[in-house]
Amino acid sequence: MKLIIAIVQDKDSSKLSNALVEADIRATKLSTTGGFLRAGNTTFLIGVEEDKIETVLAIIKESSQKREQYMAPPINLDSPMEATHTYPIEVQVGGATVFVLPVDSFYHF
Amino acid sequence: MKLIIAIVQDKDSSKLSNALVEADIRATKLSTTGGFLRAGNTTFLIGVEEDKIETVLAIIKESSQKREQYMAPPINLDSPMEATHTYPIEVQVGGATVFVLPVDSFYHF
Amino acid sequence: MKLIIAIVQDKDSSKLSNALVEADIRATKLSTTGGFLRAGNTTFLIGVEEDKIETVLAIIKESSQKREQYMAPPINLDSPMEATHTYPIEVQVGGATVFVLPVDSFYHF
Ligand code: NI
Ligand code: NI
Ligand code: NI
Numbered sequence: 001m002k003l004i005i006a007i008v009q010d011k012d013s014s015k016l017s018n019a020l021v022e023a024d025i026r027a028t029k030l031s032t033t034g035g036f037l038r039a040g041n042t043t044f045l046i047g048v049e050e051d052k053i054e055t056v057l058a059i060i061k062e063s064s065q066k067r068e069q070y071m072a073p074p075i076n077l078d079s080p081m082e083a084t085h086t087y088p089i090e091v092q093v094g095g096a097t098v099f100v101l102p103v104d105s106f107y108h109f
Numbered sequence: 110m111k112l113i114i115a116i117v118q119d120k121d122s123s124k125l126s127n128a129l130v131e132a133d134i135r136a137t138k139l140s141t142t143g144g145f146l147r148a149g150n151t152t153f154l155i156g157v158e159e160d161k162i163e164t165v166l167a168i169i170k171e172s173s174q175k176r177e178q179y180m181a182p183p184i185n186l187d188s189p190m191e192a193t194h195t196y197p198i199e200v201q202v203g204g205a206t207v208f209v210l211p212v213d214s215f216y217h218f
Numbered sequence: 219m220k221l222i223i224a225i226v227q228d229k230d231s232s233k234l235s236n237a238l239v240e241a242d243i244r245a246t247k248l249s250t251t252g253g254f255l256r257a258g259n260t261t262f263l264i265g266v267e268e269d270k271i272e273t274v275l276a277i278i279k280e281s282s283q284k285r286e287q288y289m290a291p292p293i294n295l296d297s298p299m300e301a302t303h304t305y306p307i308e309v310q311v312g313g314a315t316v317f318v319l320p321v322d323s324f325y326h327f
Contacts (some may be wrong), residue, residue, distance in 0.1 A: 005221070028116050030139050044264070047208060048185035064327065065327040066327065074145075095326070096325070099219075099265060101210060101221065101320070101322060103210060104211065107169075107205070112319065137259060137261060139248050139261060143299045154225070154261070210319060212319060214317075216280065216316040
């Protein structure tokens, strides 16, 4: 048994939750504060047997790895005519930080 | 020193808190999100010396293990006369998931 | 790689956040419940390489260790004239509980 702690962006949180449920893997979500350190992240606690670790890591990677996304740029309110010249900009979203911790013992009461 | 991470249902959370306080064992409670994965659970972080592990596990088990409970069944609004025939139904409540983790070092500042 | 779990008083939380950002150390903050067990605390998860552990522990200690503070005593509303006789009282604030956990493996997706 290992304990996987995965920290993902809020925007990827329900995608990851759904993927874990589908794979029949139980997880607990911890809310993060609205603070300025990694604000808007969700922490998952996932207990897994050794032979499921690779599966869980693949699910986390698939659900939340860093990727490029195109968004509409913010509209310049000072010169709204400029808006007609704007193009979508590329931004980086997602990303996960994952710790796999050893577990001395595990109980289910 | 070990770190016990215990995840219990919200409904058992204050019972467990009280039992830990009474046994003079310090704990930190982490709130869980309102998400659909184990929604309504509370996570306890409990640092303990090896010789107290059995005591803490017994307290967690006593406070939150799975048990049957009788509840009034939901009333059938379509045929309210049926309510006179209903019996309490048995539901399963509670349950705890507990990880005991090794600790390299511990500090109290 | 180690995982440092640090539990500090809310009042020291932003000081610690700032100090970690300044030292270029990433952390995740978990909110605690408003419960009566260590209510008003914040839990930090900090992944660090072994050679940074002493630095992080020093930052935590510096930001949140127990210290005396003088506060105005509460005003006695029943006999407001007493307020003229009151002196600041010494109270103990702060304090941190810190676990350093071994990590089997670490991923950044
Ligand atoms: Ni179960
Ligand atoms: Ni103390
Ligand atoms: Ni990164």
